[in-house]
Amino acid sequence: MGSKGGDKDFDYNLIKIFGAVISAGNAAKAAQQLGITPAAVSLALRRLQSHYQEALFVRGKNGLLPTDRAIDLHRDFQQVIELLNGTFLAKNRREEAAQITVMGSDIVESYYLSQLHDIDVFEQVLINHFSSRNIAREQMIERIFTSQCDLVISTEPIARPGIENQLIDSFKSFVCICASSHMLSQLTQLTLHQFYTSRHALFQMNINHSPGINERVLVKNTSYHHGQRMIGYCSDSIHGLVSVVERTSLIALMPLKMALFFKNQRKYDIKLVLPPPELMIRPIQIHASWKYNDKNISVINDIVSRLHTLSSFRR
Incomplete structure (x- = not known):
């Protein structure tokens, strides 16, 4: 049973460990962040729980899960800490x-x-x-x-x-961009054959992940085409990608709003062509x-x- 009223024996260091567990998602990660052992984290949580009647955590498939009471308590603690920090940083706030x-x-x-x-x-x-x-x-x-x-x-x-x-x-409409001198630039819409036989430039946010937009392209009727796009260039710079497309034979699939921005606002010499009607592109x-x-x-x-x-x- 938890104690009633104020507790003079409450260890305020428990708040830091409690907050780390909430933020990290489990005790092991919290221990790593704090530079202490998982056993020390577990002991701290048990000591904190002894001050409250309501359960603060329940055990789930991936470890401890905070209860609604724990989340409310975490918010209360954070507000108090912010108030304390305000007394130290009032001059520069x-x-x-x-x-x-x-x-x-x-x-x-x-x-x-x-x-x-x-x-x-x-x-x-x-x-x-x-x-x-x-x-x-x-x-x-x-x-x-x-x-x-x-x-x-x-x-x-x-x-x-x-x-x-x-x-x-939310990006719901997409176009293909290409150089104004590209042989496809005079078209209104690409065919599946033109789309898949062209080499593509892709925006890739992280070197450890496959290009995201490549996973978003689906063919409505797989009897039309079973292949994958040929990739000629990947970049984590959107300016770099558009610049390469502007000067090469590559094409790129891009949200319509973004393509219009680079064409009209940034003045890139590119053309916008609709992708094949058979393609269904998931919104981003x-x-x-x-x-x-x-x-x-x-x-x-x-x-x-x-x-x-x-x-x-x-x-």
């Missing part, structure tokens, strides 16, 4: 509130953040962008919880307690993820709102 660190692929910087140039956001906020190239998903999550990163923009939401997500864009969604009690929450909400508004205008 105004300056820090005007900064935000964003992590994402090259598309985030080249396509999304670059379109904020007409808005006074850069006069009000220092935006630090760092590439998520070759950074594992778990590392990005850890950086959010440790305040090394305020905002992650990616194709998948982060489903973790304490993380908020918002859909900021872009999500923003952040810690719900981030110290820069007002700046995060402003940036996410602006990006969502921009994407709405480009439908």
Whole structure:
């Protein structure tokens, strides 16, 4: 049974270990982050549980799962810690509130953040962008919880307690781009034969993963074609990819809104051609993820709102 009322024997170091387990997803990862043994983490959780009547964790297939009570408690602890930190950082709080660190692929910087140039956001906020190239998903999550990163923009939401997500864009229409001098540039739409006999350039966000958009292309009727696209170039730079397409015989499958941006705004000398009608391309969604009690929450909400508004205008 848990103790009633205030407990003078409560060890406040347990809060740090408890928060690490919630953030990491299991005790083993939390132990690794904290530099202690898993046994020490388990002991700390048992000591913390002794102070509460309600169960804080239940055992699942992949380890300990926090209960609703644990998640609520974690939020309460985080709020108290933020208040304490505020007493130490009050002098610099105004300056820090005007900064935000964003992590994402090259598309985030080249396509999304670059379109904020007409808005006074850069006069009000220092935006630090760092590439998520070759950074594992778990590392990005850890950086959010440790305040090394305020905002992650990616194709998948982060489903973790304490993380908020918002859909900021959705790509539903796609085109093929090619150089204006390409033999296919005069066409309105490609055939399956033309699509599969051409060499393609692909955007690849991570060296350890296969190109994402390649997995999104499906053929409605497999009797038409059983082959795969021939890849001539892969890049984690969207500008680099479009530049290569502009100067070579390669073609690339790209969201329509993005293709129009590089053609009309960035003035790349490219042509847009519809993909074969037999192809069905799954939509790509872009999500923003952040810690719900981030110290820069007002700046995060402003940036996410602006990006969502921009994407709405480009439908």
